[in-house]
Amino acid sequence: MNTLNHFDTPQLELLHRGKVRDSYRAPSGERLIVVTDRLSAFDSVLETPVAHKGAVLNGLAAFWFDKTQHIIPNHVISLLDPNVTLAKEAEPIRVEMVVRNYLTGSMWRGYQSGQRTFSGVTVPDGLTKHQKFPEPIVTPTTKEESDREITPENLVSEGWVSAELYEKMRVKSLELFNFASQWMAERGIILVDTKYEFGLLDGELILIDEIHTPDSSRFWSAEDYAKNLEGVEQIDKEYVRQWLIANKQNGQYPRALTPEVSAEATRRYLDIYERITGAPLPAANDTATGGDVQARLIGNLVQAGIMQKA
Structure with missing residues (x-):
């Protein structure tokens, strides 16, 4: 192909x-x-x-x-x-606005090891894997060689953004997330988490890069989540990540996919496109x-x- x-x-x-x-x-x-x-x-x-x-x-x-x-x-x-x-x-803003509505992924791994505060947001003890938060939370990261968690206060003090600009980005990120969550829910898809990137064009805040794709977001089947909360399968590129983890040797991930895994990844990308757009x-x-x-x-x-x- x-x-x-x-x-x-x-x-x-x-x-x-x-x-x-x-x-x-x-x-x-x-x-x-x-x-x-x-x-x-x-x-x-x-x-x-x-x-x-x-x-x-x-x-x-x-x-x-x-x-x-x-x-x-x-x-x-x-x-x-x-x-x-x-x-x-546009002039890119070197901050990724990560919006999360469920305890999963890297946040769950941190939570398991005892972490309770993520980018300045503190979550309580006693949560379980894939548990939904009462409201979506925003956990920004910097866009550097290796992205790092950072609090809104430190984003401002380190000179990444002004307090006013960060607040605009935070509000718009939640509006985007809530709009897409409702759209996808009507189609049996859960928007688990995602990231947004912004830029400035003639001083105006605009959205850049990508939005709500299988590479920038996690998706779950609502039906699967209802049946198997902790074992729900992601319908995005997590399939490939899990294959790489399962085939890790001597601390190294495979550099290439098998034809079967590549074909299945293609099928999944095409499937989520059709499920979202119709x-x-x-x-x-x-x-x-x-x-x-x-x-x-x-x-x-x-x-x-x-x-x-x-």
Whole structure:
């Protein structure tokens, strides 16, 4: 199955190559974001790309950016290809706003070891794995080489944001989370936790990066959670993380996925896209270029006037 692992072109200036996204300068001066099929887990990019993953992330983010414009403006100008977004150039705020509604993941691991305060939020003793909080909580982290928990007060004192800006980000994060939680609940999905990233455009706070995707969020099936609270299975990329943990050898995670695990990861990404949007991923049935993602992408960028024919 054809995948987009890397996209390189001498026609465009490379601004940043991330774990999953590559950013280029468009001729208009705007930012061109190419979402690849690379998969990152445990701070490392695996050698095996996952087919359709980039289109799922890009498509779901676009879906949610459109649905949440009434809450906060965002950086999207248009989608030029299932894997490509043309975006406004904003000044990124180096803070991740993590919103949690259940005790799970890294927070649960910390809780098990005795931690009770997370990014300045204190939770009580006696909680159980996957227990729902009375209200969603915000646990910000810094965006550094290794993200770290930090209190709102320290974000301000260390100069990451002003107190006023942090409060705007906190309020908008909760509004976004509550809106998406209700949307997904109506479709049998629990939004467990997620992260939001913001930027400033002409002094205005906007939403950037991605929103409510399987890479930035945890999802559970509401039906599964009701049946098996502590054993509920995540319907996101946690499947791959758990496979890596189960196959760890000599303290090292595998660098590549087996064909079977890669195919199952693809199935799960496509499934969550359809469950959220109500329609299958259009790019999954693209036959115009014989399934050649890079050829389709270049053709669409040429058509949009971003690139010239080679």
